[in-house]
Amino acid sequence: MPGVGKTTLVAHVYNMVKLDFDAAAWVTVSESYRLEDLLKKIAAELGITVNIANVEMRGLAESIHNYLQGKNYILVLDDVWTPLVWLETRNVFPTSNCTGRFVITSRKHEVSLLATGESALHLEPLEAHHSWLLFCKGAFWNDDDKECPFELQELARKLVAKCRGLPIAIACIGRLLSSKPPTLPEWENVYRGLDYTFDERCDP
Structure with a gap:
């Protein structure tokens, strides 16, 4: 589901390992992708020196294939909505005399079957306990103990519950509250604002 931390997790790993490869590319695909545009993005990420604005799609695919031949490479396709993305692009990437690693993030189960x-x-x-720890780490990052004051705990747990275990939402609210005075009136204002936002999104 959106906000569970797929892209954040992959970005962390990608930044750790990409220098171990001869070539690395990260491309966000999205729901409304076009194959030609996707290949142009991959070529640009790899630093392929061709006129990607004017080259035909077949020539672009060949340029990518030839560039990766004999290399160890990693490619991240982020936010893939359909297995068709991989089925349309897999032949672009060489499989002999090289090592390719592909990482795909998606909110679609059928994509994970690839x-x-x-x-x-x-x-x-996240489970409730880990949601609470993440919230406190963000909201009280400047405190040594990273603990929520007793008088704010009831409201804080309501705020965390609204995030439904989504790490990105919890981290964002924690950062927002870290910039506010740790008082009940200030936090209640934030809570009411979230209530208004959630109600608007739920309206038909």
Whole structure:
């Protein structure tokens, strides 16, 4: 589901390992992708020196294939909505005399079925305990103990509950509250604002 931390997790790993490869590329796909535009993005990320504005799609695919030949490379396709993305692009990437690693993030179960063996990682919302720890770490990052004052705990738990275990939402609210005075009136204002936002999104 959106906000569970798929892109954040992959970005962390990608930044750790990308220098171990001869070539690395990160491309956000999105729901309304066009194959030609996607290949142009991949070529640009890889630093391929071709006139990607004017080259035909077949020539672009060949340029990517030739560039990666003999290299160890990693490609991240972020926010993929349909398995068709991989089916349309997989032949662009060489499989002999090189090592390719592909990482795909998606909110669609059918996309995860593209993974081989035990390679699919399904992220779930955080449990209540971990949601609370993440919230306190963000809201009280400047405190040594990272603990919520007793008088704010009831309201804080209501705020965390609204996030439904989504790490990005919890982290954002925690950062927002960290910039506010830790008083009940200030936090109640934030809570009312969230109530208004959630009600608007739920209206038909």
